[in-house]
Amino acid sequence: MKEHVVLHKNDFVTGDSFLRKALIRFSRHRLAVFGLIMLLCIIAGSVFYPMKNQNIAFDLNFLAISQKPNAGHWLGTDELGRDVFMRLLLGGRVSLSVGFVSVIFSTCIGILLGGIAGYFGGKTDMIIMRFTDTVMCFPFLIIAMILVVILGPSLWNSMLAIAMLNWTSTARITRGEILYLRERQFIEADRCLGIRDSKILFSHILPNALSPIIVNATFNIANAIMTEASLSFLGLGVPLPTPSWGNILQDSSSLYKLQTMPWIWIPAGLMIALTVLSINFIGDGLRDALDPKMNL
Amino acid sequence: MRNDMRTLVEIDNLHVHFPVTQGIIFKKKINEVKAVDGVSFSIRQGETMGLVGESGCGKTTTGRAILRLLDITDGTITFDGTDISKLSKKEMLPMRLRMQMIFQDPYASLNPRQSVIDIISDPLLAHRLIDRSERKDRVSDLMSMVGLDPRFMNRFPHEFSGGQRQRIGIARSLALNPEFIVCDEPIAALDVSIQAQIINLLQDLQEKIGLTYLFIAHDLSVVRHISDRIAVMYLGVIVEIAKKSALFSNPLHPYTKILLSAVPKPDPKTERQRKRIMLKGEIPSPLHKPKGCPFSTRCPYALPRCKDELPLLRTFDDDHQVACHLIKES
Amino acid sequence: MEQKEILLQVRDYRVAFYTREATVYAVNGINYDLHKGETLGIVGESGSGKTVSCMSMLKLISMPPGKIDSGSVLFGGVDLAKLKRDKIRPYRGKEIGVIFQDPMTAFNQVITIGEQMIEGHMAHFRSSRKEALARALSLFELVGIPSPESRLKDYPFQFSGGMRQRAMIAMALMCDPKMLIADEPTTALDVTIQAQIVDLVKDLRKQIGTSIIWISHDLGVVASLADRVMVMYAGYIIESASSDDLYERPLHPYTKGLLESLPSMNEDASKRLTSIGGMPPYMNKLNIGCPFAPRCKHVMDKCLKENPLLKPISADHLVACFLM
Structure with missing residues (x-):
């Protein structure tokens, strides 16, 4: 019994490592790759382009009011003569960070609460899920407003407010997945082998529940970007004159601007749509890439 | 006997x-x-x-x-x-x-996201019967015991056939001796x-x-x-x-x-x-x-x-x- | 079989699944006849092509990825393999009835069994509701469902497993088909219920005289039912014989191995079972030699280079093996 089979490193028949396989699978997913490139472009543009000459997004310039797109101002200027292109990229910084940071927060809260509810079940489950339902019933904007009024309007506080109210869908999805997974035989096998509950939950159940959570998170990013816009509109989001895609859109909601100055709002709307679409594609690609059952 | x-x-x-x-809230038997x-x-x-x-x-x-x-x-x-x-x-x-168990369905009883070495060594590590350095040796012993080639220990369950998966399951239950x-x-x-x-x-x-x-x-x-x-x-x-x-x-x-x-x-x-x-x-x-x-x-x-x-x-x-x-x- | 009329003639039939990742060759050129009133057992392991070979005739597999690559399936003078999807519909249910493995999933859960049964009859024969219901009632009686009238109004979940399978059989018989395809109809059932269903089918066969193709992985069930048995492996028919002959004198090493690997119920069990080593091949490429060669105890050089054809050894016993 005790004769070891001596194995050398190159004896293992592994093909490729899991990560490499995941990468290959992701790269086969054309839409996901397109989404990733798109998103990277948007991020890179927002981060690097405004590094110099930022002030054209803030300084009033009465010599160039409401200009149509031209060589000097690629996307024209607004009614105060500010460069729309620069404002758009700067707005990307705000909107993207609100989207990502608040979703990271809300997903963590959602996984934790949904995970506990689903794994332990019974009374714990009931209490957490009724609480989740209650939060879902809150009129979203009013609560967000109260939170922001208490905390004061700023970028960080709007992220926090959005995260505090956005975790419910993640919690419900996580719970559902876990309820299904914990009855699976391999989890029963773990229990039979005497593996700790926390280890079962975090390293055996959660990785299997990850794909719907990731997909849901991508939707939540879109949600968060839009919510930030509403908050900004009410003066409770990112304070003006700092631009965000949301407040650019809200700013041009008058009929006059909608009809006569489409170069202000179309790009912002397009950016939101493109970003959300790219993130959704990436989510889709990730789901396939992270699933070891998918063939190469 | x-x-x-x-x-x-x-x-x-x-x-x-x-x-x-x-009932949902007040569960009545x-x-x-x-x-x-x-x-x-x-x-x-x-x-x-x-x-x-x-x-x-x-x-x-x-x-x-x-x-x-x-x-x-x-x-x-x-x-x-x-x-x-x-x-x-x-x-x-x-x-x-x-006391251990061997399960019916070799497709459902193995975690699809774990490689064979993790599946078999998890219980050993959980009970602190081995430390990480001994992992490979123990797993290859167990795998050869149930007639599996230890060189495949880094593979995932879906890369094996039904019978081989059942062998993995058996190796896992034997791990704790x-x-x-x-x-x-x-x-x-x-x-x-x-x-x-x-x-x-x-x-x-x-x-x-x-x-x-x-x-x-x-x-x-x-x-x-x-x-x-x-x-x-x-x-x-x-x-x-x-x-x-x-x-x-x-x-x-x-x-x-x-x-x-x-x-x-x-x-x-x-x-x-x-x-x-x-x-x-x-x-x-x-x-x-x-x-x-x-x-x-x-x-x-x-x-x-x-x-x-x-x-x-x-x-x-x-x-x-x-x-x-x-x-x-x- | 003494010169009975041929109902179904399958020639050089090939089915493969084409996906982006791989091509899987499920059925690789099979030939057989089904005679009128005959029960043909098709035995094989999962992935042997036994189910695909039958279900694809009625286009009951998803196409694409599945595709009939070549061959003909002559049924009453019509080549089913060449029919378009919408032209195959009259054959499904009306000419050829199908009994599925899992009656739980084969029924729609939110429609009463009676409604589901009469649907096909009304569509195929343009019969009235009343006629169809009368037919359903008589079939429920035939398959031995107690208090048939009230049970017709029940939903599938109100039936137990055995009763559901009886209802499934009744439904397959609704349009008085010339032929039945039964895909592992007893696999999901307990032994005592399985025995009931097998008995029922034996009775029905005497009464109605339909031809049956009985697909199973269980050599035992097939033995009690089939007139003739075909053994499939990796998409090929490797042996075909009358059931008496096959069980008494299996010739292909695979058939022999299968029969030997079953624990015996008769003599006191010997210490070890003889098992076939290795495992069935994953058919993502067509083999050059005999598909069973890698697992065969009697493998020769020739077996690796050439695929043996199905050849008659005696009048009604065909084997695909170079040993014969």
Whole structure:
């Protein structure tokens, strides 16, 4: 019994490592790759382009009011003569960070609460899920407003407010997945082998529940970007004159601007749509890439 | 098998009931499913105890209850002198090293996101039996023991066939070096040509390590092949326990007789001549159990007494126990 | 079989699944006849092509990825393999009835069994509701469902497993088909219920005289039912014989191995089972040699280079093996 089979490193028949396989699978997913490139472009543009000459997004310039797109101002200027292109990229910084940071927060809260509810079940489950339902019933904007009024309007506080109210869908999805997974035989096998509950939950159940959570998170990013816009509109989001895609859109909601100055709002709307679409594609690609059952 | 062998597992009057509830917040118990309803038997060290019955008879529930994977309603389970039926989750941990399970479905019982080395070494690390540096050696030992090539330890379950996956499952349950293994229909999900391989492996391992098995199955021919003694379950109770030779040559309980006659034989000529005892109807729902003998609703020989009075397991010659009013002591 | 009329003639039939990742060759050129009133057992392991070979005739597999690559399936003078999807519909249910493995998933859960049964009859025969219901009632009686009238109004979940399978058989017989395809109809059932269903089918066969193709992995069940048995492996028919002959005198090493690997119910079990080593091949490429060669005990050089054809050994016993 005790004769070891001596194995050398190159004896293992592994093909490729899991990560490499995941990468290959992701790269086969054309839409996901397109989404990733798109998103990277948007991020890179927002981060690097405004590094110099930022002030054209803030300084009033009465010599160039409401200009149509031209060589000097690629996307024209607004009614105060500010460069729309620069404002758009700067707005990307705000909107993207609100989207990502608040979703990271809300997903963590959602996984934790949904995970506990689903794994332990019974009374714990009931209490957490009724609480989740209650939060879902809150009129979203009013609560967000109260939170922001208490905390004061700023970028960080709007992220926090959005995260505090956005975790419910993640919690419900996580719970559902876990309820299904914990009855699976391999989890029963773990229990039979005497593996700790926390280890079962975090390293055996959660990785299997990850794909719907990731997909849901991508939707939540879109949600968060839009919510930030509403908050900004009410003066409770990112304070003006700092631009965000949301407040650019809200700013041009008058009929006059909608009809006569489409170069202000179309790009912002397009950016939101493109970003959300790219993130959704990436989510889709990730789901396939992270699933070891998918063939190469 | 000698009779004087040490008893390893003793199950006494085991009950497992599942409540049927109504309402979401204030769950009201409106009924209960008596999945296992007073089961007693013992398993001797080194033997293979077969547990057969149709789906819904409670055989799998019994197996899981013995390993404390389910809450027990009543009764005791004694493992090597220790009553484990009331141990807490934590107190149960050291016992888990000694009793393990092999699952039915090799596709569902392995975590699809873990590589084989993780699957097999997880229990070892959880019980701190090895440290990470010994992992590879232990896993390759276990893999060669069950006839798998250790070079494949970094692969994922879906890269293996059904039979190989079942071997991975077996290696995992052997990792903790248990004495007693509950095999829950370990070959039912496998192809015919692979079943024999797994049965042979289980028998080889038993010989090599001296394992004790509780072999749960619905396939009588397989149980007959592997078991020393066989218990037949019907609707939550055991209706007959005997040595395999006695059970097959001289089945006493009407249900056992019918079960034996229902097994199709791969031989058209005998099949054509065989007179089957046909069983009327189907197994009643465990929610509405007959009052007397659970088999009385389908039994071709049922007496009025059978409908009212539950027959108890009585011992007949040489280790043969039957629960039936019709059988007279010899 | 004494010169009985041929109902179904399958020639050089090939089915493969084409996905982006791989091509899987499920059925690789099979030839057989089904006679009127005959029960043909098709035995094989999962992935042997036994189910695909039958279900694809009625286009009951998803196409794409599945595709009939070549061959013909002559049924009453019509080549089913060449029919378009919408032209195959009259054959499904009406000419050829199908019994599925899992009656739980084969029925629609939210429509009563009676409604589901009469649907096909009304569509195929343009019969009235009343006629169809009368037919359903008589079939429920035939398959031995107690209190048939009230049970027709029940939903599938109100039936137990065995009763559901009886209802499934009744439904397959609704349009009085010339042929039945039964895909592992007893696999999901318990032994005692399985015995009931097998008995029922034997009775029905006597009464109605339909031809049956009975697909199973269980050599035991097939033995009690089939007149003739075909063994499939990796998409090929490797042996075909009358059931008496096949079980008494299996010739192909695979058939022999299968029969030997079954634990015996007769003699006292010997210590070890003879098992076939290795595992069935994953058919993502067509083999050059005999598909069973890698697992065969009697493998020769020739077996690796050439695929043996199905050849008659005696009048009604065909084997694809170079040993014969």
